[in-house]
């Protein structure tokens with residue numbers, strides 16, 4: 318698995334009574350975008366290129382069948398979740414965040430490194 322740089326935006330989520338938990342999310346950008354996933358066991362983040370032809374018309378779990386999390390060695394078929402719809406906090410709680418469907422200003426974007434799936 319290799320690392321990839323992805324443009325994303327910062328958001329703040331709440332989970333289990335804690336607020337201002339920083340998460341990141343991606344938005345469709347001129348038809349090109351990477352969907353983010355997390356290993357719910359350790360919180361490691363992954364990006365999937367939605368344009369990857371290998372993904373076309375095939376169930377996503379087929380592609381992660383043999384992949385293990387580089388951080389915690391979990392089988393990703395068991396632990397991979399859509400992110401930030403699901404995220405793991407530093408103290409091991411599970412939170413949920415649904416990004417708004419508006420694209421924030423460029424000044425709020427950052428480029429972050431993720432493991433690339435596929």
Ligand SMILES: [Zn+2]
Pocket residue numbers: 356357358359360361386387388389390391396
């Ligand atoms: Zn993991």
